[in-house]
Amino acid sequence: MKCQHCEKPATFHITELTDPDGPKVMHLCEEHARGFLSQESPTPVASVASALAKQLKLGQTKEELAELDRKACPVCGITFYEFRNAGRLGCPYDYTHFQKDLEPLLSNIHDSLEHHGKRPQRSAPTADLQAQAIQLRREMDEAVEREDYERASEIRDQLRALEAGKDEASKDEAGSDAADQPSAQSKKASKSSSPSKPSKRPKPPKSSKPSDPPEPPSQAEDA
Amino acid sequence: MQPTEKLDELAGRCGEWLRGTGPESDIVISSRIRLARNLSDYPFIRRCSEEDRLAIERTVAARLNKLEEWNDVRYINVGGLSEVDRQFLVERQLISRELSETEGARAVAIDPSEQFSVMINEEDHLRLQVMHSGLDLTKAWEQINHLDDLIEGAITYAYHPKYGYLTACPTNVGTGLRVSVMMHLPALVITRQIDKVFRSLQKISVTVRGLYGEGSQFTGDFYQVSNQITLGKSETELVEQVGEVVPVLIDYERRARQFLVDQSEQDLHDDVSRALGILCTAKKISSEETMHYLSKVRMGVNLGLIESVAVKKINELFIHTQPAHLQKLHGRLLGSSDRNVQRANYLQRHLSGDEGGPADLN
Numbered sequence: 001m002k003c004q005h006c007e008k009p010a011t012f013h014i015t016e017l018t019d020p021d022g023p024k025v026m027h028l029c030e031e032h033a034r035g036f037l038s039q040e041s042p043t044p045v046a047s048v049a050s051a052l053a054k055q056l057k058l059g060q061t062k063e064e065l066a067e068l069d070r071k072a073c074p075v076c077g078i079t080f081y082e083f084r085n086a087g088r089l090g091c092p093y094d095y096t097h098f099q100k101d102l103e104p105l106l107s108n109i110h111d112s113l114e115h116h117g118k119r120p121q122r123s124a125p126t127a128d129l130q131a132q133a134i135q136l137r138r139e140m141d142e143a144v145e146r147e148d149y150e151r152a153s154e155i156r157d158q159l160r161a162l163e164a165g166k167d168e169a170s171k172d173e174a175g176s177d178a179a180d181q182p183s184a185q186s187k188k189a190s191k192s193s194s195p196s197k198p199s200k201r202p203k204p205p206k207s208s209k210p211s212d213p214p215e216p217p218s219q220a221e222d223a
Numbered sequence: 224m225q226p227t228e229k230l231d232e233l234a235g236r237c238g239e240w241l242r243g244t245g246p247e248s249d250i251v252i253s254s255r256i257r258l259a260r261n262l263s264d265y266p267f268i269r270r271c272s273e274e275d276r277l278a279i280e281r282t283v284a285a286r287l288n289k290l291e292e293w294n295d296v297r298y299i300n301v302g303g304l305s306e307v308d309r310q311f312l313v314e315r316q317l318i319s320r321e322l323s324e325t326e327g328a329r330a331v332a333i334d335p336s337e338q339f340s341v342m343i344n345e346e347d348h349l350r351l352q353v354m355h356s357g358l359d360l361t362k363a364w365e366q367i368n369h370l371d372d373l374i375e376g377a378i379t380y381a382y383h384p385k386y387g388y389l390t391a392c393p394t395n396v397g398t399g400l401r402v403s404v405m406m407h408l409p410a411l412v413i414t415r416q417i418d419k420v421f422r423s424l425q426k427i428s429v430t431v432r433g434l435y436g437e438g439s440q441f442t443g444d445f446y447q448v449s450n451q452i453t454l455g456k457s458e459t460e461l462v463e464q465v466g467e468v469v470p471v472l473i474d475y476e477r478r479a480r481q482f483l484v485d486q487s488e489q490d491l492h493d494d495v496s497r498a499l500g501i502l503c504t505a506k507k508i509s510s511e512e513t514m515h516y517l518s519k520v521r522m523g524v525n526l527g528l529i530e531s532v533a534v535k536k537i538n539e540l541f542i543h544t545q546p547a548h549l550q551k552l553h554g555r556l557l558g559s560s561d562r563n564v565q566r567a568n569y570l571q572r573h574l575s576g577d578e579g580g581p582a583d584l585n
Contacts, residue, residue, distance in 0.1 A: 125379060
């Protein structure tokens, strides 16, 4: 794709969310992106797109950007490209999977990376458990769709067990710092070189299912 | 909860937040706080299948239904409403434009006094909102915090130990909290100081938007002052941050009003009285024009220049003269031209002292 303002290839795809007429998509080359980003923001509203584009260092190579765009969440399948175009994430696990890519953005928007507010009274399920439940639910829907009711009911039982375990864990861990521990696990997952699956899955999903992590670079959607 | 599709009971009255009696209510219309929350075991809305959306809506409805404190809460299936009914809820600020216009399973739970509402399947799975009349942020925070605790007892939220409550948009992550104080600032607009004031707000991480939130044109001199960030500060710090800015704006607006009075009370009195005259006598009037003149009249009432109308009445008229409300009150769909005629009739009835109730319109 060419830059909107010249013949050079467009390496920056910026969605301006604060335009009064609705989101505006811009495809720009590095030079024009630099020009656009140095302008004053037209409104004081925090814009994901502009913060994101500022974060993606202008010195970053086309290949590096392309690789980041193809990175996909193993749980919901959203690519980084789709996120930065829409400004919306696909599932809670994205915060773990795209952690190192999102942190500069969060820092840009909020000037902070740490929550200092309210915490749930019950300890929340870990990032991995949250991801597991989303995946299982997806697999159950797929099983129902292909009329494999036996598999669907197996998954339903697994979901129930997960739910029961979660409640049990909340009782045990309420008020303690135990809920913080899984974050280390999550970090580890996000640091691996290819899109990693959350650990501790009840059963390895079959390879043909769409909930499997897309393998970069060939299967990346929208790229 | 009580499932309902009939919104007519709401049409003739106004929500608690419009009663115009809270602290600083001559300038502050309402104090609103919202919390964005998501269920831990579903994808965010963008990656939800139709089945997921339906399952979220059903799960949330079933669990909220068990809350004893919620026996009187009305539960409305937004997907099943007509366009005019959806618009009606947007005009009352009970649902967002996004919830109104999106597709798929979605709902809203509303308490009878309209102080709080919970949207289901908006940008996030849950959007809790509390609205109070006047400047009342502390009580609004206490109420929404309690509401959040109550819902959290029934639903497991997506939460990360480092990033807090996880939201579809990274601009809401952490507390998921947005404080919005709606202010009426006509004198700052007339004296052309409003831009200068807003530029100073930008420096302290506070944003300003129009009456109906993001992206809308500012109409009727109403402005919403909100916190810009949601991560890194506690909820009470964020509430205080906005709470500290508002009195400064109130002071600016009061001084600008005094300046106008000092400059020429007669001119100001003439201007607001002419505005009332147009509203009382026009035979056709658009929504924008109505907002423009109601804004002047409201300032006139607050400055004691107009004594025949109460602020509460003006606040009600701002809402009742909007397109969907006018059609609900009239009992049938109206084209734009018919609405302008009916709007003029309605204003005349309610401002001339001959206050027929909404039923008299038919």
